Amino acid sequence: MNCIKRAFLHDVRKAGKTLLLFSILLVIGILLLTCFSIRRGTQIAALNIRQSLKGSFSIDAKASDGQLTNEVLQNIRQMPGIKNYNGRSSSYAEYVSEDGAPLEVMTEGSFDVADGFEHAGKVVADSFSQQDELFTQFGFQLTEGRPIVDGNEHTAVIHQWLAARNNLNIGDTIQLRLNEQMLSEETTASGDVKNTVSVKIIGIFDSTRPQPETILLSHAFYQNTIFIDPKSFSELFPKNGSLYYETADFQVDDPETLDALIEQIQHTEDVAWENCAFTKHAADYEHAKGSLQTLEQLVTFLLFIILAVSAALLILILALWIRSRVHETGVYAAMGIGKGNILLQHLTEVCLIAICAFTLAAACSSGIAKFVGEHLLKQSAVPEFEVSHFTDAKQQNQAEEIVELTQMQIHVSAQDIVLVYSAGMLLILLSVSIAAIPVLRLKPKEILTKTN
Amino acid sequence: MSILELRNVQYSYDQKKNVLKNINAQMERGKFYAILGPSGCGKTTLLSLLGGLDSPSQGTILFDGQDIEKLGLAKHRKNNIAFIFQSYNLIDYLTPKENVALTSKLPPLPILQLVGLTTEEIKRNVLKLSGGQQQRVAIARALASDAKVILADEPTGNLDEKTAAEITSILKECAHQMQKCVIVVTHSSDLAKQADVVLQLKKGLLQEA
Numbered sequence: 001m002n003c004i005k006r007a008f009l010h011d012v013r014k015a016g017k018t019l020l021l022f023s024i025l026l027v028i029g030i031l032l033l034t035c036f037s038i039r040r041g042t043q044i045a046a047l048n049i050r051q052s053l054k055g056s057f058s059i060d061a062k063a064s065d066g067q068l069t070n071e072v073l074q075n076i077r078q079m080p081g082i083k084n085y086n087g088r089s090s091s092y093a094e095y096v097s098e099d100g101a102p103l104e105v106m107t108e109g110s111f112d113v114a115d116g117f118e119h120a121g122k123v124v125a126d127s128f129s130q131q132d133e134l135f136t137q138f139g140f141q142l143t144e145g146r147p148i149v150d151g152n153e154h155t156a157v158i159h160q161w162l163a164a165r166n167n168l169n170i171g172d173t174i175q176l177r178l179n180e181q182m183l184s185e186e187t188t189a190s191g192d193v194k195n196t197v198s199v200k201i202i203g204i205f206d207s208t209r210p211q212p213e214t215i216l217l218s219h220a221f222y223q224n225t226i227f228i229d230p231k232s233f234s235e236l237f238p239k240n241g242s243l244y245y246e247t248a249d250f251q252v253d254d255p256e257t258l259d260a261l262i263e264q265i266q267h268t269e270d271v272a273w274e275n276c277a278f279t280k281h282a283a284d285y286e287h288a289k290g291s292l293q294t295l296e297q298l299v300t301f302l303l304f305i306i307l308a309v310s311a312a313l314l315i316l317i318l319a320l321w322i323r324s325r326v327h328e329t330g331v332y333a334a335m336g337i338g339k340g341n342i343l344l345q346h347l348t349e350v351c352l353i354a355i356c357a358f359t360l361a362a363a364c365s366s367g368i369a370k371f372v373g374e375h376l377l378k379q380s381a382v383p384e385f386e387v388s389h390f391t392d393a394k395q396q397n398q399a400e401e402i403v404e405l406t407q408m409q410i411h412v413s414a415q416d417i418v419l420v421y422s423a424g425m426l427l428i429l430l431s432v433s434i435a436a437i438p439v440l441r442l443k444p445k446e447i448l449t450k451t452n
Numbered sequence: 453m454s455i456l457e458l459r460n461v462q463y464s465y466d467q468k469k470n471v472l473k474n475i476n477a478q479m480e481r482g483k484f485y486a487i488l489g490p491s492g493c494g495k496t497t498l499l500s501l502l503g504g505l506d507s508p509s510q511g512t513i514l515f516d517g518q519d520i521e522k523l524g525l526a527k528h529r530k531n532n533i534a535f536i537f538q539s540y541n542l543i544d545y546l547t548p549k550e551n552v553a554l555t556s557k558l559p560p561l562p563i564l565q566l567v568g569l570t571t572e573e574i575k576r577n578v579l580k581l582s583g584g585q586q587q588r589v590a591i592a593r594a595l596a597s598d599a600k601v602i603l604a605d606e607p608t609g610n611l612d613e614k615t616a617a618e619i620t621s622i623l624k625e626c627a628h629q630m631q632k633c634v635i636v637v638t639h640s641s642d643l644a645k646q647a648d649v650v651l652q653l654k655k656g657l658l659q660e661a
Contacts, residue, residue, distance in 0.1 A: 001550065001553050001554050001555075001556075006546075006554075009545060009546060009550065010545050013545035013546075014545055327541070328543055328544075330541075331541045331542075331543060332554075333505075333526075333529075334503070334505060334529060334535045334541070335529065335530065335534075335535070335554060335555045335597070336526050336527065336528070336529035336530020336531065336533075336555065337530070337554075337555070338526055443505070443506060444505045444506075444529070445500045445505040445506040
């Protein structure tokens with residue numbers, strides 16, 4: 001008779017013991033499944049929250065003399081964990097129509113119109129114009145056409161007022177020009193400055209919020225702002241002959257990875273990073289971090305407690321039972337049944353019960369896990385987070401949305417069940433082995449002497 | 453030819469006093485041996501050594517001419533030896549049939565019937581059998597293992613006179629009809645009278661009575 005059959009017969013005939021062990025393993029199984037599913041639920045919820053918190057960082061490379069090139073930007077973009085990006089540069093230029101006539105700009109309400117800026121405005125170059133802070137925070141909205149996206153060349157998105165005032169439409173071409181005053185201020189400009197660039201209007205925007213009253217000069221007015229592609233900007237303000245950016249913003253998948261990503265970037269040798277300033281924008285995440293960690297730590301702590309208590313309980317009970325079966329062990333040993341075979345029988349007995357207990361636990365854990373998860377969620381008191389978009393939290397008028405950790409998707413998955421079976425079997429292996437050591441160390445004669 | 457042979461076997465519990473002193477003996481198949489001796493003289497220890505439950509302090513024990521230590525004690529117990537204990541030592545959660553089937557190399561039912569158990573008794577829980585019936589199961593288990601040597605430690609010690617006589621008779625048949633070497637440790641003079649060879653263990657020495 002093999003050990004599996006002996007184990008099966010033992011479990012069936014010793015119904016009282018089997019039922020007791022079944023109950024204990026059922027409770028252990030339910031607790032483990034509950035913890036595993038809540039832990040996974042909190043991890044997913046925490047990741048969702050972190051992703052909603054939209055961590056980002058900026059690189060200010062104004063002092064790097066054009067080292068933040070498009071190639072560098074693309075290399076950073078390829079790094080795992082970077083969600084999206086926007087390269088940005090800005091300056092001022094004079095606006096001229098296709099046939100060379102200066103465009104009329106908004107001057108009404110300005111404190112002063114600077115010399116040489118009578119037909120000028122702010123030129124903003126973006127890889128993705130929709131991701132510019134003016135669009136994400138300051139109420140700019142595209143009303144016609146399309147935005148600028150990475151790879152566009154000689155394109156522009158202009159204000160609705162400027163378009164109407166100068167009778168410009170999508171598809172029209174305008175020129176951006178650096179006049180004498182601007183060239184004299186453009187300290188980095190080299191001798192072969194191409195001071196005129198033609199751009200085609202591909203989109204028209206409107207500003208839905210009033211401009212802060214601190215803006216006094218006409219060329220800084222929203223109405224006089226033109227978004228262009230980085231290629232056009234690099235031609236108008238060339239540095240080292242390549243496409244470059246003054247600043248870049250990178251949105252990350254998970255704010256937790258911000259520091260590691262910045263460190264990784266600083267270890268690349270593309271740019272003299274000491275001339276660049278890195279700024280993290282993760283105030284929301286920092287605010288939420290403590291609460292998220294508390295919940296995860298609470299569940300992990302519970303998991304370890306359950307594992308430790310389960311192991312101790314199992315070892316104790318199995319040790320008592322195996323010791324009470326020393327007589328049986330001696331008889332088997334006298335019959336030439338090896339110690340390994342006897343240990344395997346004990347293991348099989350518990351494993352057979354565990355399979356039934358864990359299967360039942362899997363069937364009834366889902367509701368329990370959900371209930372306990374909701375209770376823990378309340379206990380951990382994770383607050384609501386105000387989430388700002390892809391930008392400096394200090395900015396005013398920022399768009400906000402509320403992210404709440406009031407619900408977790410807790411369900412017992414196949415992965416949790418496999419995990420419980422694995423952890424449970426390991427626990428049983430450990431418990432049975434430890435419990436059986438004192439008996440199995442004895443010689444058969446010693447065992448029989450103890451019992452006869 | 454002897455199936456079991458003891459050569460200069462000595463045994464001490466604490467390396468000081470020898471319980472068994474320089475024992476030399478040969479046991480053959482087809483014979484029923486009885487080992488007599490006062491309590492504590494080392495009878496059960498001698499049986500343990502023959503059965504590979506323990507190892508002698510000195511000397512060797514040969515089975516079919518081979519040193520049992522070299523054969524492996526567990527292997528020796530499994531293949532060559534069958535034990536019958538005074539307290540029967542049946543597995544309490546198995547039926548008589550399953551107890552016999554534990555190490556059975558032969559079909560259990562005919563053997564159980566051979567030792568006198570009914571079909572109803574065969575299916576019953578072993579703890580619900582009488583002492584005599586339990587000892588019959590133990591004998592059946594020993595026979596079913598097809599071991600050449602049966603070692604019995606006070607097999608009739610817990611039984612009434614009539615049942616003891618029946619068990620003795622079965623053991624005798626095992627030796628004579630099945631060509632087993634049956635070695636019985638006993639205090640019972642009745643049982644010893646039935647033996648082919650009676651050995652006396654006194655002061656650590658084994659002598660034929």
